[in-house]
Amino acid sequence: MYRVLFCLVVFLCFSIEMVGNDGNRIAAEERDSIQRPNIVFLFSDDHAVNAISAYGGPLKDVAPTPNIDRIARQGAVFLNSFCANSICGPSRATILSGKHSHANGFMRNGNKFDPSQWTFAKQLQASGYATAVIGKWHLSSNPVGFDYWEVLPGQGNYYNPVFLQMDGSKKKVDGYVTDITTEKAIEWLDGRDKTKPFMLMCQHKAPHRTFSPALRHLGSFDDVTIPEPDTLFDDYQNRSRTLAGNEMEIDRHFDWAYDAKVRKDERGDVKLPAPDRYGTPEYNRMSASQRKEWDEYYGPLNKEFLSEYAAGKIQGKELVRWKYRRYMRNYLSTVKAVDENVGRVLDYLEQNNLADNTVVIYSSDQGFYLGEHGWYDKRWMFEESFRMPFVIRWPGKIPAGTQAEELIQNIDYAPTFLEMAGLTPPKSLHGKSLVPLFSGESDWRKSLYYAYYELGEHAVPQHFGVRTDRHKLIYFPISSEWNLFDLESDPNEMKSLHADPGYDSKLKEMKFELERLRTKFKAPPYPLPKK
Ligand code: SGN
């Protein structure tokens, strides 16, 4: 008997130590006296703030986001929210760990997240939360810290996707990934342990490449005029020479079948200019009836395009514009399904009396270029992909209609979730809880650190930088170049001021600030490790 008791005490001490290792906990009585809120983290992949109405950008009148806007309207929109490293796996690792990439070890896609490290999910779970993650994960190792998980392997697929199960098996589900991810999330909510508060991460694949819409949404944007960005025909002058070497232009790199949805077998003898490298993996996954619907929509449009192209009517800039419209119609259609599914979760919370005590967040792993600088994809520290959406609703704690301007980053999410749950974040985290901002706290950081470590995908070089409310400094080690931008006079970042004598002292100040942050976060020296 005593031996059993002794073992139990040792086990409890050990569990407490595990949690306490990297973070303090509050006493159980104190914790139980607080009504701990549930947390629903609705997340997507590559959703640019410009494609969310609540952000008021150039596409605000066409972005199909009434439900995401509803979260913002009933709570807060963080207008200056950024990522630490604009790429999928690293952003997700930063969210879980509250640390910059070099400190959590996940510096680029293809790395493996070390599941033995501290995460906010582990600490919430250990403190009594029911936890689940469903949908895109992309961290290679299996999720840890979750009572339940069901995730897409790697990038996942849009149509009839496969989900990895906790027992190691794979399950293919018919339908559209955004709908299925939500159905699984709601199913988990319904069957969860209702004696506990819960934390759910519902993580969509959309609107990630190949920007493939739900079949019910094909054509949703055909009658809509989508404004063209000012920088669609950027010439890449007056900034780092690495820009011109990029491989993410709508003009030169958008794949005909894969991205633009004009299949080879539809073209007859019309020859389209390169590239055409990746085929139609999503189309190939569809059932005969799904393909029929797809073909009924794209078929006639492609036929018309090909005949006009063959007649020489769509060339040069007009061809880029055609591709831009095709890209945006597809991209916004995938966003439409994400938003509908955000609405389904909000409705579920309301119908089940959970809305008042549930914090709902909508975010996405990084931003994306919607034709700005002529691009699709992300990675660069330029505004469109550096920015990350963050809207949050917490009834009674965040005043409705809040428009927050502080510089926040994905390093802040973990400490925020912990403070919401009445827990103390570990001291080793790089981020800060946003909770004090909800009640008007004004003492906040003045600059953000950015580090991009990939080794050449889309030909974007490693770069490092710092951003304040008005200025941005970027360092490109591969070419030893500095770029400095004044975001007030040059919001599109078209001309670096690093060599402008009028900006000498600003350049010095920003270099100093970058070094200060690198020292503070113990960033590795340049050149950076290749593994
Ligand atoms: C894939 C895409 C790239 C994209 C990366 C990273 N190609 O490799 O275009 O930049 O993902 O995206 S694809 O042919 O697989 O679509 S991320 O969101 O996972 O970081």
Ligand code: CA
């Ligand atoms: Ca992404």
